[in-house]
Amino acid sequence: MREKNIMLLHYITGILILVAGGIHLSTVFLLSPYEESMKFDSSPLAVMSVYRNVLLAGSLEALLILVAFHGFNGLRVILQELHQGKTYKKAVSLAVTIVALALVVYGTRTILIAHQLANL
Amino acid sequence: MPFRYGLERWSYTLQRVSGVAITLFFVAHIVQTGNVVGGASVWSIPPYELAKKVWTETEAFLANPLFDLGLSVLGFLIFFHAFNGVRLVLAHFGIILKKPSRPEYPYRPGSMSQAQRALFWVTIVLAVAALVYALDVFFEVLRL
Numbered sequence: 046m047r048e049k050n051i052m053l054l055h056y057i058t059g060i061l062i063l064v065a066g067g068i069h070l071s072t073v074f075l076l077s078p079y080e081e082s083m084k085f086d087s088s089p090l091a092v093m094s095v096y097r098n099v100l101l102a103g104s105l106e107a108l109l110i111l112v113a114f115h116g117f118n119g120l121r122v123i124l125q126e127l128h129q130g131k132t133y134k135k136a137v138s139l140a141v142t143i144v145a146l147a148l149v150v151y152g153t154r155t156i157l158i159a160h161q162l163a164n165l
Numbered sequence: 166m167p168f169r170y171g172l173e174r175w176s177y178t179l180q181r182v183s184g185v186a187i188t189l190f191f192v193a194h195i196v197q198t199g200n201v202v203g204g205a206s207v208w209s210i211p212p213y214e215l216a217k218k219v220w221t222e223t224e225a226f227l228a229n230p231l232f233d234l235g236l237s238v239l240g241f242l243i244f245f246h247a248f249n250g251v252r253l254v255l256a257h258f259g260i261i262l263k264k265p266s267r268p269e270y271p272y273r274p275g276s277m278s279q280a281q282r283a284l285f286w287v288t289i290v291l292a293v294a295a296l297v298y299a300l301d302v303f304f305e306v307l308r309l
Contacts, residue, residue, distance in 0.1 A: 056254045056257070059250050059254065060251075060254070062247070063247055063251070066243075066247070074298075074302065079302050079303075083224060085201075085216075085217045085220050085221065086217070092201055092220065093201075096201070109195070112191050113191075116184070116187065116188035116191050117188065119181075119184045119185075119188065120184075120185065120188055123181055123184075123185065144192075148191075148192065148195050151195060151196075151199060151205070152195045152198070152199075154199075154202075154208060155195075155198055155199050155201060155202055158202040158207065158208075158209070158210055158211070159201050159202050159216075161210050162202060162210050162211065162213065162216060165210070165213065
């Protein structure tokens with residue numbers, strides 16, 4: 046992808062994170078007291094209650110993918126500005142992509158299993 | 166520390182430092198929340214009691230004033246990064262920027278118009294508010 050399109054995607058994901066992150070922070074802090082949100086279950090917005098709800102679990106999945114892209118693209122931009130070189134550039138891009146993908150896979154596993162576990 | 170430079174350099178430095186900090190937190194957070202289903206070795210639906218036990222242990226490990234303080238600072242960084250990011254997107258598309266002009270004394274950059282400076286300080290206020298709110302949630306100082 047051309048750098049211009051990547052940067053546009055960086056901005057779009059940034060704006061979308063405002064929405065998905067806003068939902069995430071609201072469920073943890075605003076819509077229920079923090080101690081209640083941190084309980085495993087047995088509270089309307091406890092950990093398992095959030096994963097049980099398809100929309101909330103889906104918004105977490107969206108947040109996971111958005112932050113993985115936005116965060117690691119940001120890291121890539123910083124690292125590629127610190128030092129120049131064709132091999133270095135490729136190595137940074139590859140490393141950042143692998144770590145971001147690994148996090149998305151692991152996080153998706155958590156969300157999928159937690160959603161099924163909560164709905165047993 | 167960008168002491169010899171203007172506001173835009175502070176904005177730039179804080180944006181990058183906060184971005185890296187939030188990304189590092191994100192990695193730790195994904196690893197930590199992996200424990201709601203019982204940890205990294207669980208790849209199919211685990212017994213409910215196992216998941217609950219691992220999560221409770223994780224929470225007990227994280228119930229530490231240092232982690233709470235870290236999360237509060239992170240609240241500041243997240244709010245700064247989010248709202249400063251909105252300002253940067255606006256600036257990138259030429260909204261609320263000054264018209265391009267020749268550099269003339271005192272060389273105020275057109276990228277930092279009055280509105281942009283105001284937005285920067287609004288961002289700082291929101292970030293401080295997030296910090297105070299987070300400290301109150303974790304340490305129950307003001308009990309807002």
